[in-house]
Amino acid sequence: MSTPPPATTSRFNEEAASWDSNPFVQAATTMAHKTYLSRLPPPETLSQYNILDLGCGTGLLTFLLAPSVRSVTAVDVSEGMIDVLNTKLNALPPPHNVLGVHALLSDPDDPILSFDPVTGDSFPQRRFDLVVSHLVLHHIPSLPPVFANIFGLLKEGGRVMVTDFEDFGPEARRFHPESKMEGVERHGIKRDEIRRILEEAGFKDVKVETAFEMEKAVETTPGSGETGGDLMTFPFLVCEGTK
Ligand SMILES: C[S@@+](CC[C@H](N)C(=O)[O-])C[C@H]1O[C@@H](n2cnc3c(N)ncnc32)[C@H](O)[C@@H]1O
Structure with a gap:
């Protein structure tokens, strides 16, 4: 996977607690x-x-999904984020089915992924039924290696399902205030581009659809730091495919 600029990681380390x-x-x-x-x-x-x-x-989606599945391996490149996830996990009564992993994944066979969150046993070349990712793609410099890696992480028949806001044109830039552009690699995801990337990674039954829309307070004038009550509607895409 392409390495995030150090500024991305330090930004999320700083934001983890809040x-x-x-x-x-x-x-x-x-x-x-x-x-x-x-x-x-x-x-x-x-x-x-x-x-x-x-x-x-910090595991917001992880902890919502965990009760519905056998296990969640929760991976983030920010150590601060994983520390917060682990603090929340340790406050829950055992047994746990979540394992927080601080890593930048570039190899599906990375031994750091070999541990079963439920038993703690290690299985080399462990593979997953599903890979999810929410609000992450717009922080990743190059997407093709990420989806190639996700493809490698899945079992045959496994699925990828990712959500992020859509790049619907120049106005999508207003999703982030100008002061928060550090680590923003693109202003959302483009339907046609993401479809092509999934297909080129080898996924079948690729679907890219509007999942939901959200209203967000945006800067009245870019860079002003003031929202003045201005709201914009941002579409979110769900992108899925099967190995
Ligand atoms: C906007 S946050 C979203 C966090 C979480 N998914 C949520 O919705 O609350 C983006 C997260 O992606 C992580 N991230 C960025 N690039 C990454 C990469 N290449 N591998 C793993 N995590 C990454 C950041 O450290 C950060 O925690």
């Missing part, structure tokens, strides 16, 4: 969770799934 107090982030995660559940198999099948949450942050 990440969960952002109501927009919480609401977007709730919407993403509903999107995933509406597209995944029924509970008797889903409860057998071992999933990987790529760019899990």
